[in-house]
Amino acid sequence: VRPDIGTLKSLALRGAHRGYVHVSTGELGAEMGVSQQTASNRLVALAAAGLIKRRRSQRGQDLALTKAGISLLRKELADYQRVFGGSGVITIKGTVSSGLGEGQYYLNKPGYKDQIKSKLGFAPYKGTLNVAVSEPEMAKLDMVPQDSRIRLDSFRADGRTYGEAECIPVSLGKVRCAIILPKRSHHESVLEIIAAEHLRTKLGLADGDAVEIAVEG
Amino acid sequence: VRPDIGTLKSLALRGAHRGYVHVSTGELGAEMGVSQQTASNRLVALAAAGLIKRRRSQRGQDLALTKAGISLLRKELADYQRVFGGSGVITIKGTVSSGLGEGQYYLNKPGYKDQIKSKLGFAPYKGTLNVAVSEPEMAKLDMVPQDSRIRLDSFRADGRTYGEAECIPVSLGKVRCAIILPKRSHHESVLEIIAAEHLRTKLGLADGDAVEIAVEG
DNA sequence: ATTACTATCGTGCGAGTAC
DNA sequence: TGTACTCGCACGATAGTAA
Numbered sequence: 219v220r221p222d223i224g225t226l227k228s229l230a231l232r233g234a235h236r237g238y239v240h241v242s243t244g245e246l247g248a249e250m251g252v253s254q255q256t257a258s259n260r261l262v263a264l265a266a267a268g269l270i271k272r273r274r275s276q277r278g279q280d281l282a283l284t285k286a287g288i289s290l291l292r293k294e295l296a297d298y299q300r301v302f303g304g305s306g307v308i309t310i311k312g313t314v315s316s317g318l319g320e321g322q323y324y325l326n327k328p329g330y331k332d333q334i335k336s337k338l339g340f341a342p343y344k345g346t347l348n349v350a351v352s353e354p355e356m357a358k359l360d361m362v363p364q365d366s367r368i369r370l371d372s373f374r375a376d377g378r379t380y381g382e383a384e385c386i387p388v389s390l391g392k393v394r395c396a397i398i399l400p401k402r403s404h405h406e407s408v409l410e411i412i413a414a415e416h417l418r419t420k421l422g423l424a425d426g427d428a429v430e431i432a433v434e435g
Numbered sequence: 436v437r438p439d440i441g442t443l444k445s446l447a448l449r450g451a452h453r454g455y456v457h458v459s460t461g462e463l464g465a466e467m468g469v470s471q472q473t474a475s476n477r478l479v480a481l482a483a484a485g486l487i488k489r490r491r492s493q494r495g496q497d498l499a500l501t502k503a504g505i506s507l508l509r510k511e512l513a514d515y516q517r518v519f520g521g522s523g524v525i526t527i528k529g530t531v532s533s534g535l536g537e538g539q540y541y542l543n544k545p546g547y548k549d550q551i552k553s554k555l556g557f558a559p560y561k562g563t564l565n566v567a568v569s570e571p572e573m574a575k576l577d578m579v580p581q582d583s584r585i586r587l588d589s590f591r592a593d594g595r596t597y598g599e600a601e602c603i604p605v606s607l608g609k610v611r612c613a614i615i616l617p618k619r620s621h622h623e624s625v626l627e628i629i630a631a632e633h634l635r636t637k638l639g640l641a642d643g644d645a646v647e648i649a650v651e652g
Numbered sequence: 653a654t655t656a657c658t659a660t661c662g663t664g665c666g667a668g669t670a671c
Numbered sequence: 672t673g674t675a676c677t678c679g680c681a682c683g684a685t686a687g688t689a690a
């Protein structure tokens with residue numbers, strides 16, 4: 219059985235994205251107009267796909283969406299908002315933090331630096347601005363559509379391979395900059411921002427300051 | 436083949452809710468990861484269900500969503516917004532107009548009047564406020580979830596049957612009132628509002644004034 | 653009461669093909 | 672090029688039932 223988004227949505231409407239909720243396959247099936255068995259199958263499929271996690275309980279079962287499941291629904295939301303001209307701007311709140319990001323390292327490799335210059339239109343300042351972001355805010359990143367993400371290709375240098383990364387153009391205040399994400403190992407709790415200038419100086423930022431990152435939907 | 440919402444969404448993302456767009460079943464299938472034949476089947480099913488209208492053209496075909504199709508997607512949007520705590524308030528813009536509405540007639544029938552009093556908690560003023568609403572604004576009504584609609588049952592009186600109607604609690608300015616919709620014959624271009632008081636007097640409204648109807652999402 | 657197995661059945665998918 | 676038919680096949684849905 220292929221994982222069904224409609225089922226996932228029904229579960230979310232019952233609050234399964236907030237935490238565990240109690241459901242029985244019987245009532246779920248009834249709500250969706252299918253049999254108890256089919257509802258059961260769909261839950262098995264969703265669990266196998268890693269979109270929900272379950273635990274059996276006395277009368278029925280308790281289940282919750284996983285992060286992957288929530289991501290998927292958020293992408294759906296973004297699609298529908300795009301259709302109906304939802305504001306189009308996604309804002310992610312966070313606080314300026316220090317700490318050595320991986321991103322910084324990338325910026326000193328010509329292989330990435332040159333790609334940024336040609337694909338984003340600016341030469342990146344040599345450091346990144348780290349922004350600590352809470353889990354639910356981070357999840358909003360899923361709503362950024364594929365075609366407003368810019369891919370940095372992998373390349374070989376110094377006898378090793380540097381992996382793909384992804385840039386998302388954003389604004390911080392009035393300054394145009396970009397989030398840089400290593401393709402693997404994403405969904406950390408810190409975002410790294412690259413810009414043509416030193417953002418801390420330009421915007422007068424210090425550790426702990428609250429910032430809003432605005433992404434073009 | 437059962438009408439597939441995912442396909443409908445893909446079409447809307449191509450702008451098919453705005454008007455006719457050119458599509459070929461081949462590329463559509465490729466985009467959705469299914470064969471050309473399956474894409475074709477799905478379009479046939481959507482058309483049969485009255486969700487899209489099509490016309491064949493030189494290279495491929497042109498198709499557009501019908502109002503029913505757009506309604507369906509708007510309901511989806513509303514679902515996802517509810518999941519992610521979208522503001523929850525839907526506002527519909529319109530202009531005050533005169534003209535004898537059907538609603539007015541209903542209000543003088545005790546069969547409806549009493550139901551309104553018991554189900555909405557106020558005794559309706561004997562007239563309705565008519566608000567002319569554009570097509571796209573009217574479409575937002577689809578986003579009001581089933582459980583915030585109040586059903587007025589049909590009844591017999593004077594030797595005839597009075598049909599069902601539906602009330603949606605709303606606010607006009609700070610005044611609590613409700614939209615009343617006959618169950619059949621809906622999606623006209625005029626909404627009728629009932630309230631405990633005479634809204635024109637209470638809010639100082641005259642024909643042509645712009646108003647915003649706020650619905651609790 | 654539940655979940656979820658097995659077996660059967662119906663339907664959607666896709667290859668080939670007509671237009 | 673296109674769309675969309677028929678047909679074979681496989682997957683999903685349901686009924687029955689065990690746990």
